[in-house]
Amino acid sequence: MPGRLAVSVLAAAAVFPACLVYLLISFPYPPTPPAVHASLSTVSQAWSVYPEDFYPGGAYVSFPHGRVRYWLMGPENGNKVVVLIHGLSIPSIVWKNFAPSLASYGYRVLLYDLYGRGYSDAPQVTYDVSLYTTQLALLMQHVHWDNAHIVGLSMGGGIAAAFATQFPQLVNGKVSLIASAGVIEDTDISRTAKIMSSPLIQSVSSLPPFQYYMRRLANSSSLSQTTIDPIQEIVRLQSAHLPYFNAAVASSLRDGPVRGLEYSFTALSNSSIQVLLIHGTADKTVPYKYASKILTLVPRACLLTIDGAGHDIIVTHAMQVSDALVQFLSTKGHMHTLAHAHTSQSQCQPPPPIRNDGGQHVFV
DSSP states (O other), X not given: OHHHHHHHHHHXXXXXXXXXXXHHHOOOOOOOOOOEEOOGGGOGGGTTTXXXXXXXXXXXXXXXXXXXXXXXXXXXXXXXXXXXXXXXXXXXXXXXXXXXXXXXXXXXXXXXXXXXXXXXXXXXXXXXXXXXXXXXXXXXXXXTOSOEEEEEETHHHHHHHHHHHHOGGGEEEEEEEESOOSSOOGGGSOHHHHHHTSHHXXXXXXXXXXXXXXXXXXXXXXXXXXXXXXXXXXXXXXXXXXXXXXXXXXXXXXXXXXXXXXXXXXXXXXXXXEEEEEEETTOTTTTTHHHHHHHHHSTTOEEEEETTOOTTHHHHTXXXXXXXXXXXXXXXXXXXXXXXXXXXXXXXXXXXXXXOTTOOBOOO
């Protein structure tokens, strides 16, 4: 018995170095393109809520990471062009009360669904900042726009800030950030969201039995409702029927433009690009304190505070936000004043401040 053990040890000692050398010098397999998962174009239940032609001027374009759905609204010969970037989970349907208003002011508006949402494909990749900023750069090249005003909502605000610092030549001088993420601290991301976005949970949730359960749950929830909120319904349908939607959202939370972009905002502050921040005081998804945090990183920015507005600010206060945005985009030079309703406060720098009793910089 001791002899057999000795032989086994000697054999292992001889094989292990050979295996190690093989692993070190072996040539890798050739790279393969990432898998690309389907969009809402394959989910018939979504077509009555958020059809492909929800906005006029819709089209698809194919990029290396899959097809992208986009729309162009407003006058075709307009020289005032604006890009709208939606947030983490709701595709471009979120702009339904906002984009038409902006187009009515004469702006040519570009909307599109981010990868993994709506009618854009979901590549099986890491959903980091570069994925999103490159998607927009390629899309602007496709529609032959040399530059544009950039408007970002929630996670789209983080994308807009990063885009402006990575591709400043594509920004026409102004960036607007509505309820912007980008600098969210880990403590403000719920434990449930952290657990659900973990690679282990995502692997389990991608299994066919779990997908089947989610589809059953979504269908039963939809049937039990007497009135359906189209925006909430689209989120539910994406989660249940798009095989990579949950993974795209999870990766965006872990790796994407929701947090850790302080460097982008600082770089934005050091550029000549003007910035407008719009945030509601009742925002529980991206708390109002992050508007102040961004303002410390971009001291020259204008901050429009809308009292009582939540994270769905462009739905509940669409006209007020679009009016403020149009005034910001149409103002030449630094914005010294910002008209607003009695429910709002405007804080802009660097014009000379008018002090109120609370000591805040208010411009009326």
